[in-house]
Amino acid sequence: MKKLILAILVTALPGFAVAAGGGIPLDSAPIDTGDRESQARGAQTYMQYCLGCHSLKYMRYNRMAEDLGLSDEQLKALMITSEKPGDTILNAMPTAQAEQWFGTKIPDLSLVARSRGSDWLYTYLRTFYADPKRPLGVNNLLFKDVGMPHVLWELQGLKNPVVTKNEHGQEVIERLDPGLPGQLSDAQYDQTVADLVNFLDYVGEPIKQKRERLGFWVLAFLVIFFGLSYALKKEYWRDVH
Ligand code: HEC
Structure with missing residues (x-):
């Protein structure tokens, strides 16, 4: 009996993985995990747009500075929530308060590049779209009814969904149209997100470079x-x- 249950689980698992992907194909993240400058740019975007809500509690500022080759001034500019370089990277908003506001858990992102994968993150951060039916006015192709605002909307703008009917008569989103323009072109926005994902990939496994050399x-x-x-x-x- 145990064997049977195990067999069912093993056959069903790949199916779960696909279901968790939200049904849309993932774009491959164009990142070079050895590119420290890209990761440093990503760190800057992170501190500016993500640290308000998400901590990176397994990473210390000084470790990050050393690994990414940041100068003291560069590091200081990134230390928004802390004064001591030995501190871990904590979010600005008290988590309990923020969770009450958003009505959902706000995950720590230290390990998100490992749990979700870089391609998932790269796709997720580029597929927010306007949805007036949602409390925050946005939805996401990969994360249906997401509880996170589109915090990068100033940069990307706000996309409009183009809805069609599939063969079963259900409404599906065929693609996202430009909608409201942002400060960056699509190519620039993709690059900004790639740098950010590259940074999160580094945070998820700081010794990757060393491990690969070893x-x-x-x-x-x-x-x-x-x-x-x-x-x-x-x-x-x-x-x-
Ligand atoms: C205003 C608060 C806020 C900010 C700022 C914010 N997020 Fe979020 N984020 C959330 C909330 C809330 C959730 C949980 C969504 C849910 O469960 O529906 C979330 C979820 C996520 C997830 C999904 C994690 C998982 O595995 O389920 C990722 C990835 C993420 N955020 C990345 C980012 C990045 C990258 C930034 C910066 C560009 C950012 N967030 C900025 C509030 C925020």
């Missing part, structure tokens, strides 16, 4: 070690054969 040397070691032990084996068995 991985290379571990593999190189294994190859060399294999060569040596093979030579040794040949040497030992020469007399036997």
